[in-house]
Amino acid sequence: MTNKLHQVVLSISALSICALSNPVWAQDLSTQKILPLELSAQAAMAAVKKCHDDGFKVSVAIVDQSGLVKVQLKADGAGPHTLDSSRRKAYTANSLRDSTQKYAMLVAQKPELQGLARMNENILLLGGGFPIKIGGEVVGGIGVGGAPGIQFDEVCASAALKVLKADDTFESK
Structure with a gap:
């Protein structure tokens, strides 16, 4: 059972890294001008x-x-x-x-x-x-x-x- 849990955690980690490094998602982040x-x-x-x-x-x-x-x-x-x-x-x-x-x-x-x-x-x-x-x-x-x-x-x-x-x-x- 721990081997399966370990595989699930690794899979989720790998998907998270791929998702966060996707440039399409990065374009969704907006910049905001701030009044000093x-x-x-x-x-x-x-x-x-x-x-x-x-x-x-x-x-x-x-x-x-x-x-x-x-x-x-x-x-x-x-x-x-x-x-x-x-x-x-x-x-x-x-x-x-x-x-x-x-x-x-x-x-x-x-x-x-x-x-x-x-x-x-x-x-x-x-x-x-x-x-x-x-x-x-x-x-x-x-x-x-x-x-x-x-x-x-x-x-x-x-x-x-x-x-x-x-x-x-x-x-x-």
């Missing part, structure tokens, strides 16, 4: 500075590809609610792969899409969030909250996208 922490921090600071220079006290959040906070900054004097709004805008832009203002306008125009706003507790369909695209791939999202109008939040978020050298830089509409 230092660059994320520089971008977030650029957004805070832009808003500060324009007279606004905001919070900025940058999330990674999975929607988790990579960097979050709260300017001196920014309201506590701005932390949550910036994080949720960044999450939404990353998750939905487009600007939060675009989705806010879409839901306003098409009431049947209102369910988008309630997909989960992290979604916030309010302008000020953009996906971060590098090399055509969404690698995260940025959200700014606290300026007196989404157009101002968007200008500050665009300053961060420039630091990141993101594929798309958005202009306030």
Whole structure:
């Protein structure tokens, strides 16, 4: 009986080695672009500075590809609610792969899409969030909250996208 067990183990080992060394399977492994922490921090600071220079006290959040906070900054004097709004805008832009203002306008125009706003507790369909695209791939999202109008939040978020050298830089509409 041990001789048969030994043969089974050897057969399974041989099949495993063949399967793992098969180049077709290796092609299934994907590579993922990662947003570096230092660059994320520089971008977030650029957004805070832009808003500060324009007279606004905001919070900025940058999330990674999975929607988790990579960097979050709260300017001196920014309201506590701005932390949550910036994080949720960044999450939404990353998750939905487009600007939060675009989705806010879409839901306003098409009431049947209102369910988008309630997909989960992290979604916030309010302008000020953009996906971060590098090399055509969404690698995260940025959200700014606290300026007196989404157009101002968007200008500050665009300053961060420039630091990141993101594929798309958005202009306030």
